Amino acid sequence: MTETETPPTSSPGVRVVTRVMPVRIMIANAKGGCGKTTMATNLASYFTRHGEVTALIDYDPQGSSMDWLQARDENLPVINGVAAFQRLAPTTSTKTWSMRVPVSTSRVVIDTPAGLSGNELSDLIQSSDVIIIPVIPSAIDIRAATGFIRDVLLSRAYRISPKPIAVVANRVRKNTLIYAKLERFLKSLQIPFVAAFRDTQFYVRASEHGLGLVDFEQTDAKDMKEWNALIGWVNQHIKALKNNVN
Ligand SMILES: Nc1ncnc2c1ncn2[C@@H]1O[C@H](COP(=O)(O)OP(=O)(O)OP(=O)(O)O)[C@@H](O)[C@H]1O
Numbered sequence: 001m002t003e004t005e006t007p008p009t010s011s012p013g014v015r016v017v018t019r020v021m022p023v024r025i026m027i028a029n030a031k032g033g034c035g036k037t038t039m040a041t042n043l044a045s046y047f048t049r050h051g052e053v054t055a056l057i058d059y060d061p062q063g064s065s066m067d068w069l070q071a072r073d074e075n076l077p078v079i080n081g082v083a084a085f086q087r088l089a090p091t092t093s094t095k096t097w098s099m100r101v102p103v104s105t106s107r108v109v110i111d112t113p114a115g116l117s118g119n120e121l122s123d124l125i126q127s128s129d130v131i132i133i134p135v136i137p138s139a140i141d142i143r144a145a146t147g148f149i150r151d152v153l154l155s156r157a158y159r160i161s162p163k164p165i166a167v168v169a170n171r172v173r174k175n176t177l178i179y180a181k182l183e184r185f186l187k188s189l190q191i192p193f194v195a196a197f198r199d200t201q202f203y204v205r206a207s208e209h210g211l212g213l214v215d216f217e218q219t220d221a222k223d224m225k226e227w228n229a230l231i232g233w234v235n236q237h238i239k240a241l242k243n244n245v246n
């Protein structure tokens, strides 16, 4: 997880820099429109603001994360984008992006398409360290999330190497019956329910301009509390990963 610079040994004057092993955070849910790109772009802007060399990998042929990146002002902290949906050759593997980000990359945020399943889902799980599943309060989305979580847990990659998974609620209006139902559902799962993001036009406007919550001078303290809860959960697992490596 950290860059290791090997001092010159046999060849004087040659400095060997070993590639950093970045932490890879995948945002996924087979259900369309639940907030995968919104979570991915906000996490990427958070990490880069906090000094991490960050890459945003877009596996969705819609290219929404790449559109967001294109709209981003060049004076903002840099995020390196990879349009991973553009396969360069039929044999291009899901890991090819690792050759297309700077060697010093420490955080990789992976945005995924709707309808993700089967081998593609398994490949992306294998290429991730932690998984975040956004769910919006609606009966259809709750049903779809149940199926997707089952697919993740039963996937070959997850069974071989289980990863930390969290669910987050998105587009929440707190005092509604459907949110109460979603909350009950998320709390009933065997995986942690770590944050609930409110439904606000702020995210719609931010997405048009390549911005994340952290790029605004003023942010609602309640929104920041939820983002801090999600980041806290991610950081806790990054720490555990580092401890396992050392
Ligand atoms: N918390 C929120 N409040 C208000 N609008 C939101 C919120 N989260 C996402 N949106 C809006 O909902 C729409 C869908 O969000 P987003 O594109 O992030 O979903 P997605 O899961 O990536 O969709 P797709 O499956 O098509 O890739 C976008 O217009 C986005 O701006």
Ligand SMILES: [Mg+2]
Binding pocket: 036, 037, 038, 060, 064, 111, 112
């Ligand atoms: Mg998307």
